[in-house]
Amino acid sequence: MKMLVDGAWVPSAGDRWLDxxxxxxxxxxxRVPHGTExxxxxxxxxxxxxxxxxxxxxxxxxxxxxxxxxQEIRKRADxxxxxxxxxxxxxxxEAHNExxxxxxxLEYYASISGTLTGTSATIPGNGYAAVVKKPLGVCxxxxxxxxxxxxxxxxxxxxxxxxxxxxxxxxxxxxxxxLQIALLVQDAVGVPGALNVVTGTGSEAGEALVxxxxxxxxxxxxxxxxxxxxxxxxxxxxxxxxxxLGGSDPMIVCADADLxxxxxxxVRGRFYNCGQTCTAVKRLYVDxxxxxxxxxxxxxxxCALRVGDGLAPGTDMGPLHREEERARLLHLxxxxxxxxxxxxxxxxxxxxxxxxxxxxxxxxxxxxDMSPDSALVREEIFGPVLPVTIxxxxxxxxxxxxxxxxxxxxxVWTRHLPTAARAAEELxxxxxxxxxxxxxxxxxPFGGVGESGIGRExxxxxxxxxxxxxxILMKP
Ligand code: NAD
Numbered sequence: 001m002k003m004l005v006d007g008a009w010v011p012s013a014g015d016r017w018l019d020x021x022x023x024x025x026x027x028x029x030x031r032v033p034h035g036t037e038x039x040x041x042x043x044x045x046x047x048x049x050x051x052x053x054x055x056x057x058x059x060x061x062x063x064x065x066x067x068x069x070x071q072e073i074r075k076r077a078d079x080x081x082x083x084x085x086x087x088x089x090x091x092x093x094e095a096h097n098e099x100x101x102x103x104x105x106l107e108y109y110a111s112i113s114g115t116l117t118g119t120s121a122t123i124p125g126n127g128y129a130a131v132v133k134k135p136l137g138v139c140x141x142x143x144x145x146x147x148x149x150x151x152x153x154x155x156x157x158x159x160x161x162x163x164x165x166x167x168x169x170x171x172x173x174x175x176x177x178x179l180q181i182a183l184l185v186q187d188a189v190g191v192p193g194a195l196n197v198v199t200g201t202g203s204e205a206g207e208a209l210v211x212x213x214x215x216x217x218x219x220x221x222x223x224x225x226x227x228x229x230x231x232x233x234x235x236x237x238x239x240x241x242x243x244x245l246g247g248s249d250p251m252i253v254c255a256d257a258d259l260x261x262x263x264x265x266x267v268r269g270r271f272y273n274c275g276q277t278c279t280a281v282k283r284l285y286v287d288x289x290x291x292x293x294x295x296x297x298x299x300x301x302x303c304a305l306r307v308g309d310g311l312a313p314g315t316d317m318g319p320l321h322r323e324e325e326r327a328r329l330l331h332l333x334x335x336x337x338x339x340x341x342x343x344x345x346x347x348x349x350x351x352x353x354x355x356x357x358x359x360x361x362x363x364x365x366x367x368x369d370m371s372p373d374s375a376l377v378r379e380e381i382f383g384p385v386l387p388v389t390i391x392x393x394x395x396x397x398x399x400x401x402x403x404x405x406x407x408x409x410x411x412v413w414t415r416h417l418p419t420a421a422r423a424a425e426e427l428x429x430x431x432x433x434x435x436x437x438x439x440x441x442x443x444x445p446f447g448g449v450g451e452s453g454i455g456r457e458x459x460x461x462x463x464x465x466x467x468x469x470x471x472i473l474m475k476p
Contacts, residue, residue, distance in 0.1 A: 006046035007192025013038035023089040024309040026358040035200030037208040043196035047165035050193030055163035063113025069188035070106040084177040085310040089318040102153035108442040109157035127475035135163030136216040145171035158462035242455035247408025250401035254414035255289035269437040275384040279409040302346040319359040342370040407449035411437040
């Protein structure tokens with residue numbers, strides 16, 4: 001496997017490689033170049049040379065080409081999904097959804113390609129004013145390992161539609177499916193160098209990309225601490241940034257909620273992608289009036305989840321992607337047992353199936369009666385552990401839900417519209433759901449407040465966020 005630069009697979013200027021491992025088995029499935037500063041330089045140069053040609057393509061034609069890319073992704077969805085499962089660990093059905101989701105995102109941007117227009121006005125004394133939008137130039141996109149196919153689409157769709165050219169750096173541990181998607185997009189776009197991919201680590205290829213003087217904007221998704229570092233590096237060149245960072249989403253279940261729907265929402269919200277989703281349900285607040293029946297039903301559902309290799313039929317939940325995160329969660333669970341804070345209702349250990357011994361598996365874990373100050377509630381838990389805190393009424397739930405440095409998503413489950421409206425008003429978050437969680441359609445803006453990020457992705461304004469505004473005043 002090589003890197004994608006100027007429309008072709010190219011070797012790295014260096015001679016080091018990064019192994020890509022299957023987290024379900026530990027086996028090395030491929031290797032990719034350990035991209036260097038020189039590789040980033042070559043990719044940015046290629047994107048710079050392609051800029052005039054790509055930005056001259058009319059927006060509707062750019063949209064058609066993105067649509068064509070989406071069709072090609074759909075045709076290859078089975079093959080790309082298998083690759084995604086093998087490198088990331090998620091069940092095949094989830095991988096398939098993610099690949100189709102990426103195609104859907106590109107189709108969305110194709111559908112709004114006719115909207116990239118400016119505005120005009122007549123200003124007495126100043127003549128005519130035209131406010132036009134122009135692409136920024138070469139943009140950098142830096143991707144995490146948890147959604148390595150969908151997140152590139154969130155960035156590439158609006159960046160390319162706006163007429164920019166792009167250098168993308170996938171996560172070092174999940175570059176394979178992203179490279180396949182990028183090749184299909186590059187081929188459909190038809191201008192060599194419009195989209196380039198450099199594989200490598202964050203500290204080397206990632207930082208070189210952010211620092212490169214020709215990069216005008218960096219769109220990053222990943223951990224909050226990395227986002228802060230990127231903001232600092234980008235500030236040196238006065239580059240604009242989009243930062244989609246960590247989250248600790250609360251889900252509030254009110255006394256009048258539809259309990260079956262809320263149980264299903266909590267299970268999907270927490271255990272989808274083995275709990276490794278930025279907007280996963282990371283803290284559950286349940287009203288004391290229904291806590292008993294709710295927790296009983298939830299425990300049954302969590303115990304019924306089947307853990308296994310994502311490629312095996314019937315698997316509900318695969319391994320954690322990273323061994324370090326499994327070790328951290330096991331440590332936090334051991335601490336929780338030692339302090340007696342919380343009651344382990346399900347899971348909490350490593351599955352004893354010998355066939356899973358070499359993977360990073362953890363049983364789906366439910367901890368009830370948690371104190372709101374426990375580390376499992378306070379920190380971002382990026383794995384299949386769901387802490388439940390019992391509350392009395394919506395006031396307490398909202399107050400506890402807001403006790404975090406993050407502000408990505410939040411949900412409330414209730415049949416009472418004024419309660420939902422009040423929670424929407426008072427919860428500090430970028431996306432708020434009522435009687436659902438985890439849904440992120442490309443049609444509406446998505447992003448966080450506080451330490452969950454700066455800027456927004458998705459929605460009709462997304463291409464405009466990768467454009468600059470020029471005002472032209474004309475006197476007749
Ligand atoms: P990470 O920050 O470790 O890495 C993300 C990407 O940044 C990788 O490609 C990595 O190589 C690169 N990188 C690392 N250090 C860098 C540096 N100094 N300079 C430039 N690039 C660098 O994040 P991760 O562990 O891959 O992803 C998990 C995190 O992402 C979680 O915190 C999760 O909540 C967050 N996330 C947020 C969203 C969102 O939309 N808000 C979506 C998905 C994931």
